[in-house]
Amino acid sequence: MKDTPGWASPGSAASDGQEPGASGPAEPADRPHPAQQPGTDPQDSGPKWSKDQPPPGQWSAPTAPQAPGQTPPPPPPPGPGWGAHPPAGPGGYGGGHPGYGAPGAGPWGSGWGGPPPAAKPGVIPLRPLGVGEILDGAVSTMRTYWRTVLGISLTVAVVTEILVILVQGLVLNDRLDTEALDDPNATLSELTRATGDALISSSVILLISVIGAIIATALLTTVTSRAVLGKSVTTGEAWRDARPQVPQLFGLLFLLLLMTFGVVLAGAVPGILVAATGAGAAGGALTIFGILGAGIVALWLWFRFSLASPALMLEKQGITKSLSRSAKLVRGSWWRVFGIQLLATIIANVIAAIVVIPFTFLAGAVSGDGATSFLNGTTEFGWTFLIISGVGSVIGSMITFPITAGVTVLLYIDQRIRREALDLELARAAGVQNYGTGTPGS
Template identity: 75%
Template sequence: MNDTPGWASPGSAPSDGQKPDASGPAEPADRPGPAQPADQPGQPAQAPQGPGPQWSKDQPPPAQWSAPSGPGGPAVPGQAPPPPPPGPGWGTQPPGGPGGYGPGGPGAPGGYGGWGNAWGGPPPAAKPGVIPLRPLGVGEILDGAVSTMRTYWRTVLGISLTVAVITEIIVVLFQGLVLDDSSTEALNDPSATLSELSRAMGDAMLNSTVVFVISLVGTVIATALLTTVTSRAVLGKSVTIGEAWRDARPQVVKLFGLICLLLLITAGIVTVGTLPGILIAAAGSTGPGVALIVLGIIGAGIVALWLMIRFSLASPALMLEKQGIKKAMSRSTKLVRGTWWRIFGIQLLATIIANVVASIIVIPFTFLAAALSGDGVTGWLNSGGSGLGWTFLIVSGIGAVIGSMITFPITAGVTVLLYIDQRIRREALDLELARAAGVQGYGPTAPGAVPGS
C-alpha cells in the first residue's frame, strides 16, 4: 500500500482476451484519407480512400492514445487525440489541483506524476470529525484543537474546569495555611545573614516544589481525560466526562510515571551539565566555574529540549495504544524521527498561543488581587510578591482557573492531533479511523481504486 491509498491509475491496460482494435471507438466515416497526386496536370486528385487499408491493424488501446509529436513523429494538422474514456471515481481537476496535486505539485510540472492537468484529482478526504483524514497542516492541527473545544465544549470545559478548580483549591489552601511567609522574608532583607538566606531559599524551593507537584497531578489528569475526548472528536463521536474517565483511568498511573520519568531525565541532564562548573567554583576558581556553569546550562538545555520533543508523543501513545512507559517512549521516538523540527515548531507555536491567551486573563486578575489586598499594587510590588493574603490568593486563583481552562484543551489537543497526523503519514492510520467512523467507500475499497495501491 502506498502513501495515498484508494487512488486509481489513469490509462489502465485493457483486460486479457480483449482485442485492441475491437475496443476502440469507430473511426468517423468522413475522415479524409491521404490525397493521391493527380495523374496528369489539370486533372483533379483522386477521391480519398477509406480508412481501412490505410490504418494498421495493431493499434494501442484507446486509453493510451497520445498526440504524435517530438521524436515520435510530427503532429497531423487539424487532428487531436481522442479524449480518454471516463472511468469511475475520476472527477474534474480543480484549478491548481486539490491538496497541491495540480500544476507545480509533487512529481513534475503539471501535477502529481504529470497527470495533474489532464486527469481529475484525488477525491476529497473524509472528515467525520474535527479534522480531515489525511496528512494535516499546521493550521489544521491548531484548528482541530480549537474545534474540539468549541464543538464538545461541555465535556472539554467541564473536565478543564473541574481539574483546575480542585488543583487551585489545594494550592491556595497550601499557600495560605502551610506556607510560612516569615521564613522567606529574609530574601528581601539586605541585612540577612548567610544562614538566614540559606534557610529562606530552602523553604522557598520546598514550597515551590510542592505547588509544582500539585499542579503536575492536575495536568496529568486533565491530559489523560482530554486525550480521550480529542481522539473521539476525530471520529465525530462525543464522550461524557464519566466515559472519558473510565477509559483513561487504567492508564493514569502510567501517565504520571511517564511524566515524572521525563522530569527526572531533564533534571539529570541539567545536573550533569552544571556539575563540573559547580565543582570548579567550589574549589576557589569562581570566574571559570561560573562560566562553565553557564555553558553547562546552555548545553544541557539543548540536549533536554531535543529529548523532550523526541518523547513528546509518548503521552498519547500511552493513552490511546494502552502501552507501557517504555513502549510509549519508543513509539514516540519512531513517530518523531525525521520530523523533529516540524513537531517542535508546531508545539512551540501552540504553547505560545495558549500562554498568551491565558496571560491576557491571568495578569489582570493578579493586579486586581494585589489592588484588593491590604498594601495595594505598590506594596505588593515592593514586597516582591511575598506576604500573600487570602484575598490575593483567592482572586488570583480565580484567574489561574480561567487560564487553565484555555491552556489544558489547546496543549493536549495539539499533542494528540500531532500523534494522529504522524501515524497517518507513516502508518496509514486514516484507513482505520475511516472504518471506525463508519465512512463508506474510503480507502482501497473506494470506487476507482486499484487493489494493492
C-alpha cells in the same frame, strides 16, 4: 483501466466498441452514415462508405498515398490541449468525455485535478496534517464537544488551583522567606537562601500544575481521539476509559520529571564541587554553564518523549514501551514536534494571560498585602489575593488544557499517519467506505 469519468488516461480506447460518454449501444459498422448529401443516389459512382470501418474512437483522418521515398507530411498541429473536444465527424464523435473536459467539466472539478480530497469524518482530514490543521483540530474539538471538554478542564483546574492555594497559603508562606531579594543590603548568603526558597516555591507550584495538566491530558486524549472519528464521548466514558491507565501515567510523569531534574543536577554538580574547594568565582561560572548545557539536553529529552502520554493512553502500553514509542515517532522530526508544541503553548498561554492578568491586578487592588508582594516580586501572598487570582487561573486553565492536550494528541496521530498509515485504521473505525481505493465515501 476502468473507464470512469475523470480517471481514464488520455487516448485510451473506449471499452466494448462504444464512444466515451455515449449512452447507447454502438451502431453496426456496415450501416451507411446518415449525413449524406441531399439528392445523392446510392447507385452513383461517387465515393461511398466502405463496409470495413475502423472501430469507433480510433479513426484518423485519411491521408494521401505517399510515393516511394517521399517525405511524409508533418502531423497536424495539436489541439488546444486536453480541454478541447474533437470536431464531429464520421461516427458522430465529438460529444466529449466528461473526464477530459475543461476545468470544472469533470465530476471532480477537473479532468486532471488530482485525487479527491481526503475523508474527514471528524475534526481533521485523514492524511498528514499541517501546523494550522493541528491547531484548528484542537480548537474544533473544544468547540464541537464543549460540554465534555470544558467539564473536564473545569474540574481539573478547580482541583489543581485549590491545591495551589492551600500549599501556597499554609506551607510556602510560613516556611519560605524571600524578603532578602528586595533588600539592597542583604548579604550573599541571604540572597542565595532567598533565591533557593523562591525556586522551591515555584517548583512546587509548577509540579502541582504539571500534575493537573497530565490528568487533563489523560482525560482529553479520549475525547480528542473520538473527535477524530466524528464520535462524541461523555465525561463518564472518558474517565472509565482513562482510569486504568492513570497510575501508569503518573509513573510516566514521575520518570520524566526525575530524568529532567537529574540531567540538570548532573550538569550543576561539577561547578558545585569546584565551588566547594574554595574557588567560588570559577565554581559559580562552571555551575551556570553546566546548568545551561544540561538544560538543553533535558529540553531535548522532554520533547523526544513528549508523545509518550498519548501512546500510553491510546495504545494501552506500559511506561517503558510508551517512551520507546514516542522516541520512534519523534525520530527525525524533533524540530517539528518541538515547534508545533511550543507554538501551541505560546498561543494558549497568551489567550489565558488575557484572562488571568486582569484578575491578578484586581486581586492586588483588593488585597494590600497581595498587591505589595506581587509588585515586589516575592512569593508571599495573602488569602484574598490567592483566591481572586485563583479564579482567573481556573478560567485560564480551561483554555490552555484543551489546546495543549488536543495538539499533543493530534500531533501523535499525525506522526502515526506519516509513519504507519494510521489513516487507514481510522477510516475503518469511522466507517468510511472504500477509503484507500481512490474513491472515499462515507
